[in-house]
Amino acid sequence: xxxxxxxxxxxxxxxxxxxxLGLIAGVGCIFLRENLIxxxxxxxxxxxNNILFQDISAKGATNAIGVFYILxxxxxxxxxxxxxxxxxxxxxxxxxxxxxxxxxxxxxxxxILGFLSxxxxxxxxxxxxxxxxxxxxxxxxxxxxxxxxxxxxxxxNPLMIIVNAVPSNVAxxxxxxxxxxxxxxxxxxxxxxxNVLGDKVKVLKDLLEDVNSIITVFLSFVxxxxxxxxxxxxxxxxxxxxxxxNLKPALVYVVTTVAALLVFLVxxxxxxxxxxxxxNPVHFVKKIGKVALFGFSTSSSAAxxxxxxxxxxxxxxxxxxxxxxxxxxxxxxxxxxxxIMQVIAAIFIATSAGYNVTVSNxxxxxxxxxxxxxxxxAAPGAGAVILFTVxxxxxxNNDSAMLAYSLILAINRPIExxxxxxxxxxxxxxxxxxxKSEGMLDEEIYFS
Numbered sequence: 001x002x003x004x005x006x007x008x009x010x011x012x013x014x015x016x017x018x019x020x021l022g023l024i025a026g027v028g029c030i031f032l033r034e035n036l037i038x039x040x041x042x043x044x045x046x047x048x049n050n051i052l053f054q055d056i057s058a059k060g061a062t063n064a065i066g067v068f069y070i071l072x073x074x075x076x077x078x079x080x081x082x083x084x085x086x087x088x089x090x091x092x093x094x095x096x097x098x099x100x101x102x103x104x105x106x107x108x109x110x111x112i113l114g115f116l117s118x119x120x121x122x123x124x125x126x127x128x129x130x131x132x133x134x135x136x137x138x139x140x141x142x143x144x145x146x147x148x149x150x151x152x153x154x155x156x157n158p159l160m161i162i163v164n165a166v167p168s169n170v171a172x173x174x175x176x177x178x179x180x181x182x183x184x185x186x187x188x189x190x191x192x193x194x195n196v197l198g199d200k201v202k203v204l205k206d207l208l209e210d211v212n213s214i215i216t217v218f219l220s221f222v223x224x225x226x227x228x229x230x231x232x233x234x235x236x237x238x239x240x241x242x243x244x245x246n247l248k249p250a251l252v253y254v255v256t257t258v259a260a261l262l263v264f265l266v267x268x269x270x271x272x273x274x275x276x277x278x279x280n281p282v283h284f285v286k287k288i289g290k291v292a293l294f295g296f297s298t299s300s301s302a303a304x305x306x307x308x309x310x311x312x313x314x315x316x317x318x319x320x321x322x323x324x325x326x327x328x329x330x331x332x333x334x335x336x337x338x339x340i341m342q343v344i345a346a347i348f349i350a351t352s353a354g355y356n357v358t359v360s361n362x363x364x365x366x367x368x369x370x371x372x373x374x375x376x377x378a379a380p381g382a383g384a385v386i387l388f389t390v391x392x393x394x395x396x397n398n399d400s401a402m403l404a405y406s407l408i409l410a411i412n413r414p415i416e417x418x419x420x421x422x423x424x425x426x427x428x429x430x431x432x433x434x435x436k437s438e439g440m441l442d443e444e445i446y447f448s
Contacts, residue, residue, distance in 0.1 A: 014228035015293045022232040022297075026239025029053075033240070053240050068237040075230035078222050079303040082215045084174055086306065087331075088187045089212040090324035095191025096205055103438065110437060111326050114430035115334045118272055122264055122336040122422075123366040126343035129260045131362050133344075138252045139351040184329055219306035223294075227307070231297040238299075238414070253348045253408075254415065260340055261418045265292070268336075269429040276433035283447055284432060287315045288425050295420040301331045304424045312428045317445030318435040326434060330427030337422030341415055342369040342387050345408050349391060353401035361394070368393045 036045040054064035095104070133139055167173035167182035174183065194201050270281035291311050295304040305327060312323045346365045350357050368390045391397060391405060435441040 015231055015290050015297075018228040018231040019235060019293050019297065022235025023239070025232070025236040029236065029240035049241070053237050068233050068240075072230065072234045072237060075222070075226055075233075076298060076300065076303050078226075079219070079298075079306060080300075082218060083302045083305070084183055085211055086215045086219075087183050087328040088174075089208045089215065090309070091184060091187035091328055092191035092194065093205075093208055093212060094321050094325040095188055096194050096208075107322060107325065107434060107438060110434045111329065111430060114272075114276065114433055115330065115426075117276075118268070118336055118426055118430070119334070119339060119370055121268060122340050123343060123370060125264055125268070126260055126340040126369075127362045127366050129256060130344040130347040131357070131359065133252065133256050134347050134351050134357060138256075139348045184332060220310070223307050223310075227294065231294065234297045234299075238417070253344065256348075257341055257344045257415050258418060260344060261337055261415070261422055264336065264340065265418075265422050265425060269425055272429050273432060277436040277441075279432070279436065279443075279446065284316065284429065287311060288428055291428065292421040292425050295424040296417045299417045299420050301420055301423050301427075304420065305331050308424050308428055312431050315445065315448075316428065316432055317442035318428075318431045319440035319442075322435045322438065322440050323431050326431045327427050330430060331424075334426050334430065335423055336426045337419035339366075339369045340422070341412075341419050342390050345387055345412075346390050346394065346396070349401055349404040349408065350394070350396045352404040353396060353398055355396055355401070365390060365394060 032048075033045050036042060050061075050064040050066070052066070052068050054061050054066040055069050056064050056066040130139075165182060165185050167186060170186060173186060194205055266285075270285055273279055273281040273284050288311065291304060291308045294307050295301065298304055309323055309327050312318045312327060313320050343362070343366050346369065347357055347362065350361075387408065388405065391401060432441065432446075
C-alpha cells in the first residue's frame, strides 16, 4: 500500500510540475507571438507554429509538421482507444458482482440523486453569479467584428438523448466513442443477464475480466510513463495557439465563468463530501488533485476516466463494484462544470445580443443547460457546441446572438479545460458518497 501511495504521490507531483512548466512555456509563446507580430515578423511565428503547434489535420496544413499536436494526439488517442471496451467491461462486471438486486437498485438511486443534487447547486451558483454580473452591466461586448462560425453547430431536441440511450444497432454503438450512454445501457443489460444466468455463461464473464485486466495494465503504463510529458505538451500548445486578441473581447465572461467553476471545484465538492459522507474532505481534495490536473490538461472526461478510476479505488477506498458503475455513468451524464459554463455563457450571449434576461429566463436556461449537458460528449470542445441547443431553445438566435456565440467558440478552450476538471472530480465525489452510504468504502485507505 505504501509503495502504491508513493508512486501515486510521485505521479501527482510530476503532473503538477508538468502543468506549471506547460503554463510557463505557453505564456512565453503568447508573448513571443505578440512581439513577433507587432514587430512585423509574422512569418517567423508562422514558421514556428507550423513546426510545433499547427493542427496538421486542418485545411491548408499539408506542409506543417505540428510536433506538439502530433504528440498530444498520440497520447489522447491511446486513451480513447480503450474507452468503449473499458466502459463496457467495467459496468458489465459491476452488474455481475452485485448479486443483491436491492443493493443494485439502491446504488443506482443514490447515484442519480447524488448527480442531481450537485447539479442543482452548480446551476444555482451559475445562475446567481451570471445574473449578478449581468445586472452590473458587465456582460456587454462589441460582437460586430467577430466572424460568424455557427455552421458547425446543430440544434437538436435535448430529449433525444433518452431515445439514443437505447441503441438500435450494437455494432454502431461500439464503433463510436460518442455513444457512451448507449454502451452503458448495453453493459447494464448484459451484466444483469450474466448475473441471472450465473455459471451458464462463466466463459463470457471470464473473458470480460481478462479484457478488463488487459485494459488496466495498458492504461497504467500509458498514464504513468507518458502522462506528465503529455500534460506539458497539451498545455503548452493550448496557450501557444491563442493570441491576446482572442481573449480581450470577452474577458469578463472568462473571469466570471472561471471564478464560478473554481468556487464549486474547491468548496462545492468538499461540502458535498462532508455533508453527504460525513468525511473529512481534506483527504479527498489532496488525492483527487492529480485527476483534476489531468482533466484540465486533456479537456476530456473520457481520457481522464482511467486515472479517475485508479485514484478513486486505490487511494480513496471506493469499492471497484461501485466505482466501475458510477464513474463511466458520471462521465456521460454528470456534467456540473458544463452546465455552469452553459448558463453563464447563455446569459452573456443573450445580454450582448440585446435580449432582456429575467430571473424566470435564467431558471429556464438552467433547466435546458441541465438537460443539454447530460448529452454532452466526453470530448474536448463539446460543451460549447451543445450550448447552441440552449440558445435555440430560449430563442436567442438573432444575428448578434450568433456572433456572440461565435466569440464563445473562439475563446472557450481554456474554460472547457477547467470544466472537465469539475466534471471528473464530481464523478469521484459521488462515488465516495454512495460507497460510504453502502458500507463499500475502505476508510483506512481513504484516511491514509
